[in-house]
Amino acid sequence: VCIHRVTSCSSIHFIKSKYVCVFDKSALKFSHQQRLLRTSAVSHGQIVQFKLSDIGEGITEVTVKEWYIKEGDSVSQFDSICEVQSDKASVTITSRYDGVIRKLHYSIDDTAFVGKPLVDIEIDTSKGVAPEEDVVETPPMSHEEHTHQEIKGHKTLATPAVRRLAMENNIKLSEVVGTGKDNRILKEDILNYLAKQTGAILPPSPKAEIVPPLRKTETVPAAPKDKARKLPVPVSRPIAFSGKDKTEPVTGFQKAMVKTMSAALKIPHFGYCDEIDLTQLVQLREELKPLAELRGVKLSFMPFFIKAASLGLLQYPILNASLDENCQNVTYKASHNIGVAMDTEQGLIVPNVKNVQVCSVFDIAVELNRLQSLGSAGQLGTSDLTGGTFTLSNIGTIGGTYAKPVILPPEVAIGALGKIQVLPRFNGKGEVFKAQIMNVSWSADHRIIDGATMARFSNLWKSYLENPASMLLDLK
Amino acid sequence: MVLQSLKSCLWLSCILRTPKACFWSTASGGLIIQSVSNDVYQNLAVEDWIHDHMDLEKQQVLFLWRNSPAVVIGRHQNPWQECNLRLLRQKNIKLARRRSGGGTVYHDLGNINLTFFTTRKKYERMENLKLVVKALKALRPQLDVHVTDRYDILLDRQYKISGTAAKLGRTSAYHHCTLLCNADKFVLSSVLKSPYKGLKSNATPSVPASVKNLFEEDPSLTSEMLLDAIAKEYATQHQIDHHITVINPADETLLPGISHKTKELQTWEWVYGKTPKFSVSTCLNMAYKDSVLDVKVNMDVKHGRIEVCNIDLPEQWLPPGLYSELVKSLTGSKFCPNEITTLVTTLLRVCPQDNELHSRWSLLCENMIMLM
Numbered sequence: 096v097c098i099h100r101v102t103s104c105s106s107i108h109f110i111k112s113k114y115v116c117v118f119d120k121s122a123l124k125f126s127h128q129q130r131l132l133r134t135s136a137v138s139h140g141q142i143v144q145f146k147l148s149d150i151g152e153g154i155t156e157v158t159v160k161e162w163y164i165k166e167g168d169s170v171s172q173f174d175s176i177c178e179v180q181s182d183k184a185s186v187t188i189t190s191r192y193d194g195v196i197r198k199l200h201y202s203i204d205d206t207a208f209v210g211k212p213l214v215d216i217e218i219d220t221s222k223g224v225a226p227e228e229d230v231v232e233t234p235p236m237s238h239e240e241h242t243h244q245e246i247k248g249h250k251t252l253a254t255p256a257v258r259r260l261a262m263e264n265n266i267k268l269s270e271v272v273g274t275g276k277d278n279r280i281l282k283e284d285i286l287n288y289l290a291k292q293t294g295a296i297l298p299p300s301p302k303a304e305i306v307p308p309l310r311k312t313e314t315v316p317a318a319p320k321d322k323a324r325k326l327p328v329p330v331s332r333p334i335a336f337s338g339k340d341k342t343e344p345v346t347g348f349q350k351a352m353v354k355t356m357s358a359a360l361k362i363p364h365f366g367y368c369d370e371i372d373l374t375q376l377v378q379l380r381e382e383l384k385p386l387a388e389l390r391g392v393k394l395s396f397m398p399f400f401i402k403a404a405s406l407g408l409l410q411y412p413i414l415n416a417s418l419d420e421n422c423q424n425v426t427y428k429a430s431h432n433i434g435v436a437m438d439t440e441q442g443l444i445v446p447n448v449k450n451v452q453v454c455s456v457f458d459i460a461v462e463l464n465r466l467q468s469l470g471s472a473g474q475l476g477t478s479d480l481t482g483g484t485f486t487l488s489n490i491g492t493i494g495g496t497y498a499k500p501v502i503l504p505p506e507v508a509i510g511a512l513g514k515i516q517v518l519p520r521f522n523g524k525g526e527v528f529k530a531q532i533m534n535v536s537w538s539a540d541h542r543i544i545d546g547a548t549m550a551r552f553s554n555l556w557k558s559y560l561e562n563p564a565s566m567l568l569d570l571k
Numbered sequence: 572m573v574l575q576s577l578k579s580c581l582w583l584s585c586i587l588r589t590p591k592a593c594f595w596s597t598a599s600g601g602l603i604i605q606s607v608s609n610d611v612y613q614n615l616a617v618e619d620w621i622h623d624h625m626d627l628e629k630q631q632v633l634f635l636w637r638n639s640p641a642v643v644i645g646r647h648q649n650p651w652q653e654c655n656l657r658l659l660r661q662k663n664i665k666l667a668r669r670r671s672g673g674g675t676v677y678h679d680l681g682n683i684n685l686t687f688f689t690t691r692k693k694y695e696r697m698e699n700l701k702l703v704v705k706a707l708k709a710l711r712p713q714l715d716v717h718v719t720d721r722y723d724i725l726l727d728r729q730y731k732i733s734g735t736a737a738k739l740g741r742t743s744a745y746h747h748c749t750l751l752c753n754a755d756k757f758v759l760s761s762v763l764k765s766p767y768k769g770l771k772s773n774a775t776p777s778v779p780a781s782v783k784n785l786f787e788e789d790p791s792l793t794s795e796m797l798l799d800a801i802a803k804e805y806a807t808q809h810q811i812d813h814h815i816t817v818i819n820p821a822d823e824t825l826l827p828g829i830s831h832k833t834k835e836l837q838t839w840e841w842v843y844g845k846t847p848k849f850s851v852s853t854c855l856n857m858a859y860k861d862s863v864l865d866v867k868v869n870m871d872v873k874h875g876r877i878e879v880c881n882i883d884l885p886e887q888w889l890p891p892g893l894y895s896e897l898v899k900s901l902t903g904s905k906f907c908p909n910e911i912t913t914l915v916t917t918l919l920r921v922c923p924q925d926n927e928l929h930s931r932w933s934l935l936c937e938n939m940i941m942l943m
Contacts, residue, residue, distance in 0.1 A: 185671050474909065477940070
């Protein structure tokens with residue numbers, strides 16, 4: 096026996112035509128409630144006006160603050176529809192039905208009234224079951240099951256949509272394990288039951304049933320659909336892949352990078368690579384690290400690399416130059432503002448250490464510390480990020496040996512430093528020893544720099560680092 | 572205060588919405604929990620978790636928490652309007668957006684937070700605040716504290732010591748409030764003052780109020796004493812044992828899904844991107860060489876991103892191509908100083924290498940960034 100209960104609850108207002116043959120949307124203007132009949136061959140859905148239910152505390156009006164759906168979207172029962180605010184309380188309004196949103200009655204910042212329609216939802220009744228009816232063998236269900244009240248007890252709880260799905264697939268609801276609240280049977284439970292029976296991987300449903308690890312959407316619903324957290328139960332479930340491609344516009348910083356990199360690749364690059372034996376430098380740094388720490392500074396290898404580069408640039412100033420747009424003039428920059436590529440959350444940023452030519456290794460270390468802490472806090476200023484003349488990229492901290500760095504305009508050269516590896520090498524006496532080897536990959540603008548210049552600069556830089564004491568001779 | 576560790580499956584099964592036979596739930600009508608963490612995001616995530624996953628029908632929950640310095644804005648507020656973001660960044664004070672409504676508050680360890688979790692039907696803010704007042708009076712009968720009809724708690728009829736906000740979901744609800752014990756009022760007033768001019772928005776504005784710490788009224792009071800007093804009163808009213816269960820918001824086995832919630836609360840998209848649409852209409856006074864330029868700027872910001880941008884520069888001050896490049900790049904970009912700084916400095920690389928041009932560009936961009 097099926098129970099038909101016409102709701103007397105004022106918050107549900109069904110509009111439905113008595114006649115079922117030709118179902119025209121214009122017929123949905125009847126405002127009086129009808130006894131619902133089991134229908135068949137109804138091709139269109141019925142529009143239900145979902146009213147704003149009581150908020151509590153005697154509140155009669157609220158402000159609509161955010162819509163989580165728009166007209167034309169499909170919703171499932173319990174999906175978030177919108178966020179409203181009333182007197183310091185933020186309320187998430189969730190859908191009572193499965194269906195398609197046909198009309199939003201308010202815009203953002205409008206005042207919405209309790210008891211008045213909030214949205215119109217078109218409920219799909221083409222499968223021949225009215226949203227109110229009971230189907231499948233279960234104890235008689237009270238109509239209130241469809242509203243927000245909770246049923247305690249041993250009744251099999253399932254929404255009409257779920258019951259329909261079960262019926263279509265000849266499933267006994269009593270055999271399905273409910274994972275929803277109060278052991279309610281959810282759509283996923285039916286699907287899983289089916290999958291177990293047939294051993295098939297089910298096609299992904301329009302709304303992803305499997306909770307993805309990180310669901311990134313523009314507007315985040317406050318109440319996700321699958322609310323029940325299950326205890327770890329060792330049941331194998333076929334995982335249906337419901338991932339979708341995601342397209343985003345290229346904006347902001349990324350847009351600027353696109354422009355810069357496109358300009359960069361117009362520069363004819365050539366590469367030059369070498370390996371540096373840092374054994375002595377490693378030892379030197381070990382000795383100097385505690386001294387720097389006493390002064391409150393973290394000493395890495397970079398200050399040495401940067402200073403050595405500056406010493407090299409004094410001998411080969413063309414590497415610290417800039418070519419104008421028309422390739423008519425070369426400007427030799429007086430300051431060695433050496434950029435240090437940094438990886439941040441945003442991506443690649445290149446702050447620079449100004450005037451390295453007059454800085455000591457310690458000065459450089461201090462400045463690097465400052466830039467690094469500002470960089471990780473996302474607080475670098477424009478002056479830190481402009482005016483660079485030469486760049487070093489220590490990609491080795493992440494990994495890699497050789498690289499093919501891209502010159503950052505308006506500069507003409509760049510060096511990428513690989514990771515320091517302990518490798519066997521031969522010394523002057525032909526003996527094998529443990530060497531600390533790092534690879535360097537230079538790229539330079541072949542329009543004004545030739546291979547020989549790059550090679551000589553690299554050799555000089557290498558000699559300073561392989562024999563740090565020699566830096567002392569040339570330090571200014 | 573009895574501390575209990577909660578690593579048993581049984582506890583989980585009691586509180587989850589899949590009712591299983593449980594020896595706890597029928598006994599108590601309430602549960603008092605306290606967070607070990609002072610991280611505002613972790614604690615807000617616990618609130619979300621309880622709201623989404625706990626069955627509050629059989630037992631209500633009181634959650635006690637404190638945060639290291641942070642500014643917490645309401646769900647529908649505009650952080651630029653509410654606080655001094657520059658100062659926050661400088662002082663490394665966190666900014667969080669909570670899911671409940673209401674206004675902006677400053678948290679530090681001298682402020683305690685109380686969250687009352689109930690079913691949607693049992694949502695009753697007045698009752699909760701009266702409970703707090705009762706607890707305070709039981710602790711120090713001479714305290715002149717009362718609840719206003721705006722759900723504030725006032726000390727000496729004058730000073731606000733507690734503000735309230737609430738979140739209602741489909742089946743559950745929570746009401747949380749602050750309580751000033753010994754917070755840094757100096758920092759509080761400086762961070763809650765916005766320096767940004769020309770903002771127009773429909774975001775919920777905060778209502779500023781004079782505040783006072785309970786500690787100022789009675790120096791013998793500490794946060795711990797207040798927490799304990801409130802827990803005691805809650806226990807009495809709910810007829811449960813006065814013991815506080817300690818939870819660790821980083822415990823994923825206890826609170827499955829909590830780290831995802833914590834991460835989400837920290838994303839730029841949530842903290843800034845949820846700001847209701849607003850516009851900035853202001854005038855930059857740029858000192859350039861020997862004169863001062865008045866540059867009108869109009870921007871529309873939606874989802875925290877610049878939707879429309881107009882900068883009224885004197886003709887030819889910047890080459891037109893460069894100006895349109897700047898506007899094009901700003902459009903769609905986050906209204907965020909870091910994003911804009913990296914954007915404009917990167918763009919500068921492909922500009923003609925002219926010192927005059929560079930200094931004008933830098934001047935304009937720095938002034939624009941000050942608006943954020």
